[in-house]
Amino acid sequence: MSTASARLGALRAEVARASARAVPAPLRGPAPARRAPLEVVTARRRRFRRRRLAPVLSAAMVSASLFIVVIGHAELAQGQVRLANMEAVITAAQIVHRRDVLTIANLENPSRILREAEQSLHMAPPSQVLQLPHVSLGVPLANPHVAPVPTATGG
Numbered sequence: 504m505s506t507a508s509a510r511l512g513a514l515r516a517e518v519a520r521a522s523a524r525a526v527p528a529p530l531r532g533p534a535p536a537r538r539a540p541l542e543v544v545t546a547r548r549r550r551f552r553r554r555r556l557a558p559v560l561s562a563a564m565v566s567a568s569l570f571i572v573v574i575g576h577a578e579l580a581q582g583q584v585r586l587a588n589m590e591a592v593i594t595a596a597q598i599v600h601r602r603d604v605l606t607i608a609n610l611e612n613p614s615r616i617l618r619e620a621e622q623s624l625h626m627a628p629p630s631q632v633l634q635l636p637h638v639s640l641g642v643p644l645a646n647p648h649v650a651p652v653p654t655a656t657g658g
Contacts (some may be wrong), residue, residue, distance in 0.1 A: 514543040 518541055609615065620626040 510546065513545065518543060
């Protein structure tokens with residue numbers, strides 16, 4: 504690296520000496536305008552392009568990854584909102600179900616059924632309860648004898 508910079512410095516010095524030499528002006532006509540001194544320009548190498556390209560690519564990758572993270576967080580937030588809405592719907596349905604279960608339990612209460620039968624339907628408990636005898640279903644019963652009803656004929 505130091506030899507390249509030494510060569511560059513030597514070339515610049517030589518160019519400066521060459522431009523400092525007196526150049527005879529033409530005898531006729533106006534004096535030409537002085538040009539800027541020439542400089543030796545070294546060829547650009549690919550290394551410089553890579554040095555410029557690497558930070559740009561890394562910045563683009565970081566920006567893209569941050570953008571993807573932001574999109575992921577937005578999707579996550581939307582999912583949480585949908586989940587909260589569904590939980591609210593489920594809670595409301597559970598409250599309605601509990602209320603319906605209590606209503607049915609109150610409707611099935613035997614004391615309420617007795618009171619409703621006596622007041623609204625005007626029913627009364629029986630004065631006498633008859634127990635029916637047990638009948639075996641495996642033994643067939645004899646056919647009953649049915650007599651025809653006499654009809655009155657006048658004639």
